[in-house]
Amino acid sequence: MLVGAGAEAQPQPMPAAAMMTQPRTQEVYLDVRLDGEPTGMLSRFRDSGDGRLYARGQELAALGLDIGRMGVAPEQEVLLDVLPGLRYRYTPALQEVDLSIAPALRTTYRVDARGMAPTPPATPGRGLLLNYEIYAQTRRESPLAAWSEQRYFDRHGVFSNTGTLHWNGQMNGYVRFDTNWTRSDPQTLRSLQLGDAISSSLTWSRAVRLGGLQWRRNFDLRPDLITFPIPALGGTAAVPTAVDVYINNVRRYTGNVPTGPFVLNDITGISGAGLANVITRDALGRDVSTAIPIYIDTRLLAADLSSYAVELGFLRRNYGMRSFDYERSPAASASGRYGLSDAWTVEGHAEAASGLANVGVGLLARLGTAGVANASLSGSTGRRQGAQVGLGYQYLDEHYSLDIQAQRQLGDHGDLASLGGAPGVRSNTRATFSLPLGQGNTASLSYIGLRYRGADTAHVASASYLMSLAGQVVLSLSAFKDFSQNQGVGGFANLSIALGNISAGMSAGRQNGETQLGASAVRPADYGGGWGWGTQAGQTRSSRYGRAWGQYLGRYGEAIATVEQYGGETSASLNLAGAVALMQGTAMPARRIHDGFALVSTDGTPDIPVMHQNRVIGRTNAAGYLLVPELNAYQRNDIEIDTLSLPASASIPVSSRTVVPQARSGVLAHFPILQQAAAVLLLVDEAGGPLPVGAHVLHEEGDEVGVVGYDSMTFLSRLSHHNVVVVTYEGGRCFAAFEYVRPDDGSLPTVGPVTCRKEAPE
Numbered sequence: 001m002l003v004g005a006g007a008e009a010q011p012q013p014m015p016a017a018a019m020m021t022q023p024r025t026q027e028v029y030l031d032v033r034l035d036g037e038p039t040g041m042l043s044r045f046r047d048s049g050d051g052r053l054y055a056r057g058q059e060l061a062a063l064g065l066d067i068g069r070m071g072v073a074p075e076q077e078v079l080l081d082v083l084p085g086l087r088y089r090y091t092p093a094l095q096e097v098d099l100s101i102a103p104a105l106r107t108t109y110r111v112d113a114r115g116m117a118p119t120p121p122a123t124p125g126r127g128l129l130l131n132y133e134i135y136a137q138t139r140r141e142s143p144l145a146a147w148s149e150q151r152y153f154d155r156h157g158v159f160s161n162t163g164t165l166h167w168n169g170q171m172n173g174y175v176r177f178d179t180n181w182t183r184s185d186p187q188t189l190r191s192l193q194l195g196d197a198i199s200s201s202l203t204w205s206r207a208v209r210l211g212g213l214q215w216r217r218n219f220d221l222r223p224d225l226i227t228f229p230i231p232a233l234g235g236t237a238a239v240p241t242a243v244d245v246y247i248n249n250v251r252r253y254t255g256n257v258p259t260g261p262f263v264l265n266d267i268t269g270i271s272g273a274g275l276a277n278v279i280t281r282d283a284l285g286r287d288v289s290t291a292i293p294i295y296i297d298t299r300l301l302a303a304d305l306s307s308y309a310v311e312l313g314f315l316r317r318n319y320g321m322r323s324f325d326y327e328r329s330p331a332a333s334a335s336g337r338y339g340l341s342d343a344w345t346v347e348g349h350a351e352a353a354s355g356l357a358n359v360g361v362g363l364l365a366r367l368g369t370a371g372v373a374n375a376s377l378s379g380s381t382g383r384r385q386g387a388q389v390g391l392g393y394q395y396l397d398e399h400y401s402l403d404i405q406a407q408r409q410l411g412d413h414g415d416l417a418s419l420g421g422a423p424g425v426r427s428n429t430r431a432t433f434s435l436p437l438g439q440g441n442t443a444s445l446s447y448i449g450l451r452y453r454g455a456d457t458a459h460v461a462s463a464s465y466l467m468s469l470a471g472q473v474v475l476s477l478s479a480f481k482d483f484s485q486n487q488g489v490g491g492f493a494n495l496s497i498a499l500g501n502i503s504a505g506m507s508a509g510r511q512n513g514e515t516q517l518g519a520s521a522v523r524p525a526d527y528g529g530g531w532g533w534g535t536q537a538g539q540t541r542s543s544r545y546g547r548a549w550g551q552y553l554g555r556y557g558e559a560i561a562t563v564e565q566y567g568g569e570t571s572a573s574l575n576l577a578g579a580v581a582l583m584q585g586t587a588m589p590a591r592r593i594h595d596g597f598a599l600v601s602t603d604g605t606p607d608i609p610v611m612h613q614n615r616v617i618g619r620t621n622a623a624g625y626l627l628v629p630e631l632n633a634y635q636r637n638d639i640e641i642d643t644l645s646l647p648a649s650a651s652i653p654v655s656s657r658t659v660v661p662q663a664r665s666g667v668l669a670h671f672p673i674l675q676q677a678a679a680v681l682l683l684v685d686e687a688g689g690p691l692p693v694g695a696h697v698l699h700e701e702g703d704e705v706g707v708v709g710y711d712s713m714t715f716l717s718r719l720s721h722h723n724v725v726v727v728t729y730e731g732g733r734c735f736a737a738f739e740y741v742r743p744d745d746g747s748l749p750t751v752g753p754v755t756c757r758k759e760a761p762e
């Protein structure tokens with residue numbers, strides 16, 4: 001056993017003399033231990049012949065050493081004895097080396113605390129989709145309307161068109177809503193949209209509808225990506241140990257780390273202020289707890305992370321009323337956000353149109369664990385000249401929360417929205433204070449001050465109290481005062497009760513000297529399908545109202561029938577919603593599809609149960625297809641089939657698949673099912689007795705090998721009409737010939753008994 005020790009000095013670049021190659025006698029592969037603990041790794045070293053070891057930098061890096069701090073290049077070979085902070089014990093007889101490394105020279109061990117497996121790339125599908133909703137009622141002003149979406153998708157992107165067809169006395173015809181084509185790249189997180197779009201906006205700017213081009217960074221393409229800063233919790237383990245992380249006394253992570261420094265990334269679970277406790281164990285097995293104050297705000301961007309969007313086109317007017325009403329002059333809009341650090345996020349927004357330009361900047365700053373402050377300033381020039389300034393502060397923790405925001409316009413401030421006739425907010429002040437009281441009880445106070453151009457300022461203060469009573473009973477009380485109106489005062493009380501799948505509620509209130517009463521009961525249809533219902537009745541001002549509806553949710557859509565009465569007038573309506581998808585040359589009806597979906601194919605095998613996230617959602621139709629709606633785009637979606645329902649003669653190589661659809665697109669989940677020419681063969685000898693268990697069976701036509709089981713049963717799956725098998729066993733062999741016809745019902749037949757003879761058949 002040989003021991004080597006490096007110099008006891010601070011890490012520094014290696015001197016040239018230490019890098020000189022010493023005489024080497026042989027190359028050895030050694031089992032490596034770190035501080036006496038096995039690593040399970042086999043690394044390459046050079047034995048100088050006198051017990052001293054050399055190693056290359058890349059081998060040391062693979063063992064968890066920080067070769068950058070040690071001054072060793074990856075391809076450089078260095079004598080271990082001269083490395084500062086490293087000791088080793090070399091045992092040639094055991095082909096083993098035990099390294100002892102200073103913590104400062106260890107590479108930090110990083111752990112994704114979410115434990116998420118990498119999401120596979122999204123699979124592009126190709127097909128057509130029709131979403132529809134038909135609404136009919138007995139009222140004369142709007143007897144019938146039909147909304148629809150036509151969608152085409154392939155690997156190049158998604159084309160979509162939406163609109164409504166009206167049949168009534170005032171509006172007869174089709175009104176187009178949005179038409180666009182979108183292409184997204186999950187690798188670069190960029191999306192390009194051509195056609196109708198909604199412009200990007202920040203909390204202190206306003207969005208507009210336009211037709212043209214939009215190019216943006218799209219974080220929706222990576223749902224697993226955490227965009228806001230999360231503190232990295234870590235420490236140093238004296239020995240390989242278990243690590244537990246508690247945030248506000250709730251365990252958020254548990255796992256194991258090796259000896260040395262470690263960092264736990266992406267530990268989520270709270271918003272606002274909290275206290276994180278990282279618990280490890282020292283060399284004596286004692287728990288060591290490190291408390292770290294943290295503050296998390298999802299509005300911030302992580303350091304060096306950016307988001308942006310650029311739009312160029314023509315502002316849209318009279319949306320929902322006219323199909324093609326755009327401004328003749330072009331307009332442009334751009335927004336951007338960048339994380340200067342985990343505590344500072346800067347924002348910018350700019351707009352331009354004929355006779356108007358608007359530019360603004362914003363900032364969010366985390367004040368340690370004392371909350372987040374925000375500020376913004378923008379100005380406009382051209383036809384409308386002015387400025388807008390905003391300030392705010394937010395603090396959240398488990399004891400209370402406070403949110404204060406104020407925004408003011410100076411002069412004649414304008415933006416693209418104001419060009420379309422949407423009045424700007426001259427002043428907007430809001431403040432909310434919330435106080436959790438435990439046991440599901442919460443008290444809150446709020447104030448809103450709002451003034452639009454050409455209107456008086458509204459000042460409204462309110463107070464509310466949410467109380468959780470016994471069982472699933474919740475009582476909420478609220479009161480408000482509008483200081484801009486003499487009679488602007490009111491109060492409300494609402495009692496809600498959950499009784500299994502049925503929720504019931506009662507409400508009473510008084511506003512501006514008038515009493516309001518109401519009661520309701522709702523039983524929604526189950527996700528798997530079935531019936532639902534609801535009823536509602538009450539009185540507001542001098543009018544009474546009542547409403548009752550029935551709902552049916554099926555695999556192919558949803559139907560809702562409603563009867564309502566208001567002000568002495570009774571009306572009825574019927575709403576039908578669903579979708580039809582065309583993929584793989586087959587048309588599949590389904591519920592309305594908002595995002596991704598999958599078409600399950602079982603190669604024509606009908607009535608096979610299909611499960612999504614371990615829940616049966618339906619059976620394949622007569623052609624072997626089933627459409628699975630409501631999948632999460634760019635995320636893992638597990639789809640399985642129940643193999644117990646397959647015919648006995650069927651063979652399936654895979655029973656579960658993980659599919660990742662693109663946004664608003666379909667993907668094929670193919671389960672190949674092979675119909676085998678299979679049977680159980682009963683073989684007997686010439687005396688009618690069973691053949692030896694374990695005898696070797698060779699099927700000549702199918703080139704298949706089998707084994708004789710108990711009661712002379714042998715399973716074969718590649719049979720033809722005429723078959724010959726050769727059976728070999730200890731002491732001899734025999735031959736058997738038989739005919740086979742595959743059953744039409746897919747069952748597994750039994751053939752025989754078939755006599756196995758000593759002579760081969762002619």
